Amino acid sequence: MYSNSLVELDRAHLVHPVASYRGHERAGVRVLKSAKGATVTDASGHTMIDGFAGLWCVNAGYGHDSIVEAAARQMRELPYATGYFGLGSEPAIRLAAELAERAPGDLNHVYFTLGGSDAVDSTIRFIRYYYNAQGRPQKDQFISLEQGYHGSSTVGAGLTALPVFHAGFGVPLDWQHKIPSHYAYRNPAGSDPAAIIAASVAALRAKVEELGADRVAAFYVEPIQGSGGVLVPPPGWMKAMRDLCRELDVLFVADEVITGFGRTGPLFACSDDDIVPDLMTTAKGLTSGYVPMGAVFLSDKLYDTIADAAGSSAVGHGYTYSAHPVSAAVGLEVLRLYENGLLENGVKAGERLMAGLRSLSDHPLVGDVRGRGMLAAIELVVDKERKTPLPAAAEPARRIFDRAWDNGLVIRAFGNGVLGYAPPLCCTEAEIDAIVERTRLTLDETLEDPDIRAAFA
DSSP states (O other), X not given: OOHHHHHHHHHHHOOOTTOOHHHHHHHOOOOEEEEEBTXXXXXXXXXXXXXXXXXXXXXXXXOOHHHHHHXXXXXXHOSOOOSGGGOOXXXXXXXHHHHHHHSSTXXXXXXXXXXXXXXXXXXXXXHHHHHHHTTOTTOOEXXXXXXXXXXXXXXXXXXXOOGGGTTXXXXXOTTEEEEOOXXXXXXXXXXXXXXXXXXXXXXXXXXXXXXXXXXXXXXXXXXXXXXXXXXXXXXXXXXXXXHHHHHHTOEEEEEOTTTTTTTSSSSSHHHHHTOOOSEEEEOGGGTTTSSOOEXXXXXXXXXXXXXXXXXXXXXXXXXXXXXXXXXXXXXXXXXXXXXXXXXXXXXXXXXXXXXXXXXXXXSTTEEEEEESXXXXXXXXXXXXXXXXXXXXXXXXXXXXXXXXXXTTEEXXXXXXXXXXXXXXXXXXXXXXHHHHHHHHHHHHHHHTSHHHHHHHO
C-alpha cells in the first residue's frame, strides 16, 4: 500500500494520542517504516536518529533479533495465559522474581499491567484497599507535583499536573492535590539545592497539615519529571521527601515509568537516590517498547496488609492481560540485554550526551541544559538573563520538531520551548555526536525565524 493511501486511511480512521485532531488531519501522518539500533526510517526512505527512543521507551534500541525470537517462541508455545483462577505462566513468574530481586529494598511483590497509566491506577486501588484494611478509610487524599506526569487515564490524569491532560476532562478530582515542582531553573527559592529541598519539604508539610495528616494517603513523584520538561531535582531531594512522608505517615510512590531500566544509569533511578518507596510503577523500558507491559512493585508491608485483610476472599483488582506470557518473555530477554552491556553503554553514552548538550550552552537560544544519564533537556529562551521563553507565535513544538526531523533527528519538542532527549542505550559515540550536531543545526535555523528575531529585538 502506498504511503499516500496510508495517510488518507489514517486521516479518516486512526485517532492519535495527545494530538489536535483537526490539526493532524490537515498535516497528515508521518509513516514510520522500519528501524534498527538507534535509527528509524520513514515511508519515504528518510532516516533519522531517534533521540527520543519512541516515547522514552525503546531503551534497548530497535531490531534486536533475540527479543523477536523470545516473543515468537512464547507465541508458539503458549500465546496467552490468564493470571485468574490461580493460573500462571513460567515467563511471568520468572520475570516477577527477577524484578523483585533487583528492586530497591523490600519491593518484593510485582503486579503486571499493560503500561504506565494503568500501573498508576493500580497503585491508587492498592493504596485505598491498604488503608481500608487498616480501618482508616478517611486517608483518601492524594498529593503529586505540579508539572508531574502520572498517565492519562481517568484517575491518573488528575495526578498528572499538565493543563492539556485536564482541559475538558473534569480533572483533577477533589481528592487530588498538588505542590510546586522543584524546577531548579525557574524555582522561586533560587537555584541553591538546599533552598529548593527546603522549599519542597515545607510545601509538602504545609499541604499535609492543610488537608489533615489523618486524611493524606500518598505522595506521587517521578525521580525526574519527564513530560513536565525533564526537570531534575537536586541531589538529596528524593530522600528528603521520602523521609518526610515516613514521618507524616504518608505512602511514598515513585513513578519510574520513564526513569526505570537504565534511562538515568542504573536499572532503577531510586537506587541512585538511595531510597526505597512504598510502591513503584514501571513500564516503557520494561519491554523496551517491543510489546505492552507495565508493573507495580509493592513493599512487603503493603502486600501483607492487603493479603491478611482479604484472607480467603479475592482482592477484586485484575486485568485480562496482566502477566501476559509473551510480554513477560520479552521482558526477560530485555533484562538480559540490559545486564549484558546495554546499561554499561548507556552510562558512557549518557556522559557523552550531557557533555555534548552542555557544549551548546553558548548558543543564543539556550537558557538551560539539564539531565541525568540518557534523559536530558535543553530549555530555549530569547533572553538568558530574564529567562524569557520562546514566544508562542513561534510555534516551538511544531516548528522545531519539523526542523529536527528534516535534519535527521527525532526529539521531543515541548510547547514551552523545551527540547527533550531520551536516546536508546545502544547509541554509539558517533550517534551521540550526531544528535548534538543536528541539534545545533536545528537551533541555528530556529534563530533565523522572524518571530524569534523579533523577540530578541
